[in-house]
Amino acid sequence: xxxxxxxxxxxxxxxxxxxxxxxxxxxxxxxxxxxxxxxxxxxxxxxxxxxxxxxxxxxxxxxxxxxxxxxxxxxxxxxxxxxxxxxxxxxxxxxxxxxxxxxxxxxxxxxxxxxxxxxxxxxxxxxxxxxxxxxxxxxxxxxxxxxxxxxxxxxxxxxxxxxxxxxxxxxxxxxxxxxxxxxxxxxxxxxxxxxxxxxxxxxxxxxxxxxxxxxxxxxxxxxxxxxxxxxxxxxxxxxxxxxxxxxxxxxxxxxxxxxxxxxxxxxxxxxxxxxxxxxxxxxxxxxxxxxxxxxxxxxxxxxxxxxxxxxxxxxxxxxxxxxxxxxxxxxxxxxxxxxxxxxxxxxxxxxxxxxxxxxxxxxxxxxxxxxxxxxxxxxxxxxxxxxxxxxxx
Amino acid sequence: xxxxxxxxxxxxxxxxxxxxxxxxxxxxxxxxxxxxxxxxxxxxxxxxxxxxxxxxxxxxxxxxxxxxxxxxxxxxxxxxxxxxxxxxxxxxxxxxxxxxxxxxxxxxxxxxxxxxxxxxxxxxxxxxxxxxxxxxxxxxxxxxxxxxxxxxxxxxxxxxxxxxxxxxxxxxxxxxxxxxxxxxxxxxxxxxxxxxxxxxxxxxxxxxxxxxxxxxxxxxxxxxxxxxxxxxxxxxxxxxxxxxxxxxxxxxxxxxxxxxxxxxxxxxxxxxxxxxxxxxxxxxxxxxxxxxxxxxxxxxxxxxxxxxxxxxxxxxxxxxxxxxxxxxxxxxxxxxxxxxxxxxxxxxxxxxxxxxxxxxxxxxxxxxxxxxxxxxxxxxxxxxxxxxxxxxx
Numbered sequence: 001x002x003x004x005x006x007x008x009x010x011x012x013x014x015x016x017x018x019x020x021x022x023x024x025x026x027x028x029x030x031x032x033x034x035x036x037x038x039x040x041x042x043x044x045x046x047x048x049x050x051x052x053x054x055x056x057x058x059x060x061x062x063x064x065x066x067x068x069x070x071x072x073x074x075x076x077x078x079x080x081x082x083x084x085x086x087x088x089x090x091x092x093x094x095x096x097x098x099x100x101x102x103x104x105x106x107x108x109x110x111x112x113x114x115x116x117x118x119x120x121x122x123x124x125x126x127x128x129x130x131x132x133x134x135x136x137x138x139x140x141x142x143x144x145x146x147x148x149x150x151x152x153x154x155x156x157x158x159x160x161x162x163x164x165x166x167x168x169x170x171x172x173x174x175x176x177x178x179x180x181x182x183x184x185x186x187x188x189x190x191x192x193x194x195x196x197x198x199x200x201x202x203x204x205x206x207x208x209x210x211x212x213x214x215x216x217x218x219x220x221x222x223x224x225x226x227x228x229x230x231x232x233x234x235x236x237x238x239x240x241x242x243x244x245x246x247x248x249x250x251x252x253x254x255x256x257x258x259x260x261x262x263x264x265x266x267x268x269x270x271x272x273x274x275x276x277x278x279x280x281x282x283x284x285x286x287x288x289x290x291x292x293x294x295x296x297x298x299x300x301x302x303x304x305x306x307x308x309x310x311x312x313x314x315x316x317x318x319x320x321x322x323x324x325x326x327x328x329x330x331x332x333x334x335x336x337x338x339x340x341x342x343x344x345x346x347x348x349x350x351x352x353x354x355x356x357x358x359x360x361x362x363x364x365x366x367x368x369x370x371x372x373x374x375x376x377x378x379x380x381x382x383x384x385x386x387x388x389x390x391x392x393x
Numbered sequence: 394x395x396x397x398x399x400x401x402x403x404x405x406x407x408x409x410x411x412x413x414x415x416x417x418x419x420x421x422x423x424x425x426x427x428x429x430x431x432x433x434x435x436x437x438x439x440x441x442x443x444x445x446x447x448x449x450x451x452x453x454x455x456x457x458x459x460x461x462x463x464x465x466x467x468x469x470x471x472x473x474x475x476x477x478x479x480x481x482x483x484x485x486x487x488x489x490x491x492x493x494x495x496x497x498x499x500x501x502x503x504x505x506x507x508x509x510x511x512x513x514x515x516x517x518x519x520x521x522x523x524x525x526x527x528x529x530x531x532x533x534x535x536x537x538x539x540x541x542x543x544x545x546x547x548x549x550x551x552x553x554x555x556x557x558x559x560x561x562x563x564x565x566x567x568x569x570x571x572x573x574x575x576x577x578x579x580x581x582x583x584x585x586x587x588x589x590x591x592x593x594x595x596x597x598x599x600x601x602x603x604x605x606x607x608x609x610x611x612x613x614x615x616x617x618x619x620x621x622x623x624x625x626x627x628x629x630x631x632x633x634x635x636x637x638x639x640x641x642x643x644x645x646x647x648x649x650x651x652x653x654x655x656x657x658x659x660x661x662x663x664x665x666x667x668x669x670x671x672x673x674x675x676x677x678x679x680x681x682x683x684x685x686x687x688x689x690x691x692x693x694x695x696x697x698x699x700x701x702x703x704x705x706x707x708x709x710x711x712x713x714x715x716x717x718x719x720x721x722x723x724x725x726x727x728x729x730x731x732x733x734x735x736x737x738x739x740x741x742x743x744x745x746x747x748x749x750x751x752x753x754x755x756x757x758x759x760x761x762x763x764x765x766x767x768x769x770x771x772x773x774x775x776x777x778x779x780x781x782x783x784x785x786x
Contacts, residue, residue: 343703344697
């Protein structure tokens with residue numbers, strides 16, 4: 001620790017550098033304040049979500065080696081609000097002796113879906129049938145084998161549903177693979193299309209010395225590729241199924257040597273199996289409920305993990321928590337709706353991200369915590385819809 | 394609202410200016426982040442507790458008219474982290490059209506204990522017997538009337554036990570009233586010494602249009618004039634006694650037109666009555682438990698109140714919450730003890746204020762939430778003692 005030169009923490013307290021200034025970094029600031037830990041954010045503008053709420057903002061780009069190295073100087077550990085830092089930059093940070101958590105070798109699995117599938121398969125983790133397609137004929141042969149439609153993903157760069165296509169037949173494979181809108185050199189991961197009854201997310205926090213805690217498994221609902229609703233714990237899962245999903249997430253975290261938060265997004269199949277869909281090595285939308293609904297939030301446990309502090313209890317603090325994302329609508333003002341939503345529901349928890357409203361953008365989220373799941377769902381959706389402007393009353 | 398010129402909030406969102414950069418302002422930043430509300434802090438140095446964790450820090454003095462007026466420009470509302478802003482400065486702010494909450498006329502009762510006693514008595518609120526002593530003989534006559542010892546307080550400037558003396562007899566009155574350590578012009582409030590079984594605090598939040606919510610009444614323990622332990626709800630209070638205390642606090646808030654958080658510190662007498670000891674018109678140490686133990690914390694409700702937003706539910710989220718202050722000891726490093734305290738108790742909630750350790754200083758607090766009061770007390774005191782360095786294991 002070299003904290004004595006940090007003017008914005010007490011003596012002996014570390015500073016965590018977060019590359020990326022989005023809402024995930026923003027929400028790390030709340031537990032950083034409680035823990036007395038300094039938070040430094042690398043943002044591209046002072047208007048970014050996290051840059052609005054921390055004192056130590058450094059302007060720069062996550063893909064600039066110079067910017068990132070200058071940013072890291074004086075941080076006790078460097079972590080991330082997204083997975084897009086180029087591997088060369090990560091390697092340079094590590095070569096210079098900075099504590100990078102998660103490490104470049106762990107992050108590789110979140111940056112490249114083929115690398116992820118290879119590692120998960122090697123670790124015996126449940127995956128959909130998958131292959132790398134180097135040609136249209138590779139993909140067609142795979143579809144004929146596992147059944148149509150199939151799913152095609154670019155190995156790198158996708159998120160929130162981008163970079164994923166469902167392909168019904170040979171013609172659609174041909175159209176996609178020869179599309180001029182995609183950069184050349186795309187590596188195609190192709191997967192069977194899983195017939196799922198619901199989507200689940202299992203989150204764990206893991207520290208450098210290997211301590212790990214598992215959050216309750218949650219049910220997620222994706223709309224147009226964006227996570228819109230999360231229920232904790234996932235309704236209808238048996239205890240055995242929930243433990244199975246937690247064990248998968250803990251095993252993945254260990255096998256890939258993840259440090260910090262890991263979200264394992266899964267499908268629950270019609271025949272009761274779980275298969276892994278995606279990984280995220282950072283706090284994740286599926287864990288926002290934990291701010292208000294867990295003893296220790298995912299944001300606090302991310303900080304505790306990357307600082308190699310003992311992890312906090314991830315248990316639910318109530319029988320259920322429901323999180324619904326607040327998406328941008330046509331109305332530019334999300335403050336005036338506070339008068340209605342807060343008066344109608346004194347228990348609703350509101351989280352806004354400081355972003356200008358754009359249609360479909362994640363502008364915030366609301367959480368309802370309690371014991372009546374239907375009531376929580378109704379209240380959370382009402383509040384979110386009112387912010388979006390879908391309902392007027 | 395003139396929020397479009399605030400670069401650190403989304404369009405339409407207001408900025409709250411907080412005069413004072415201590416831990417109370419610091420802890421307002423956490424709900425300000427959630428609400429998307431800008432927080433601007435007037436601090437005397439960039440190392441102050443709140444100045445470490447907000448982007449919009451203005452350096453200046455709370456008793457400088459120029460500093461405060463420059464600070465207020467661009468804020469949608471001005472509020473406080475302490476009660477020491479001179480009345481002339483408050484009047485100037487109000488005359489210039491700024492929304493000052495609580496107002497100068499409400500704050501006068503927290504700034505001057507004689508003004509407070511006069512107003513509470515006029516409102517029919519339960520007070521100890523009191524008088525203003527203009528001479529030693531006034532005080533002696535009062536002591537002979539109500540019984541010795543008596544309590545003497547300077548009408549202005551005291552907090553955390555400073556400015557309060559217990560006087561056993563005529564000689565001690567004489568010694569105090571003629572002390573050369575006190576500035577001349579002190580106005581003496583003298584009160585009967587209440588024979589209390591415990592100290593209580595009843596907190597309410599009140600908004601400009603008169604909505605008010607009452608927090609559960611808590612039991613506080615003061616050590617050397619500093620609040621060291623708070624239990625919510627106060628053990629041993631009957632429902633009737635708790636409601637009586639809440640009604641007193643709500644009545645005081647209305648009678649004095651308080652906006653924001655009000656803490657009414659009370660004595661519970663041996664014969665079951667309550668009498669008011671002190672008032673604080675801001676978030677208060679007796680409400681720190683609410684961050685982890687209530688649906689809506691006192692810091693969020695303070696912001697919601699001064700912004701005239703509907704208030705949040707002040708209910709306990711569990712049967713009990715116990716808060717214990719972390720006082721500075723001989724060890725300068727409070728970070729290393731995280732390894733022990735967090736490993737021993739994954740449910741303990743830690744809040745540090747970013748301050749250098751000084752013996753007896755409030756450096757932070759810990760909170761334990763659950764249903765077994767004795768267990769919570771044991772755990773919270775263990776953690777706090779370990780931080781202080783009173784115990785090594």
